[in-house]
Amino acid sequence: MDLEKRLSDVEAMVQMMGINTKEVLTFDEAAKYLGMSKSYLYKLTSTKRIPHYKPIGKMNYFNRTELEQWLQAKRVSTVGELDQKAQSYCMKGGLR
Numbered sequence: 195m196d197l198e199k200r201l202s203d204v205e206a207m208v209q210m211m212g213i214n215t216k217e218v219l220t221f222d223e224a225a226k227y228l229g230m231s232k233s234y235l236y237k238l239t240s241t242k243r244i245p246h247y248k249p250i251g252k253m254n255y256f257n258r259t260e261l262e263q264w265l266q267a268k269r270v271s272t273v274g275e276l277d278q279k280a281q282s283y284c285m286k287g288g289l290r
Contacts, residue, residue, distance in 0.1 A: 224254075
């Protein structure tokens with residue numbers, strides 16, 4: 195690995211460490227934090243599908259904790275959990 199690439203990796207790590215400690219994120223920081231493109235994040239904000247703030251009109255800001263909650267909002271059950279629910283449903287008599 196060449197020195198330039200290693201330096202770039204270290205810079206990216208330091209930047210992410212800073213993002214992980216901030217409470218309020220800028221648009222660019224939020225896109226990096228979420229691991230998504232800026233265009234997709236823009237689509238989410240313009241359709242009001244992600245929590246954000248616009249204190250100055252044009253600029254979007256994000257609360258890091260709210261982003262984490264948003265990411266975890268629609269959990270998908272595992273096959274094992276679904277099997278257990280189905281088994282429990284059947285044991286209770288299911289539809290009568």
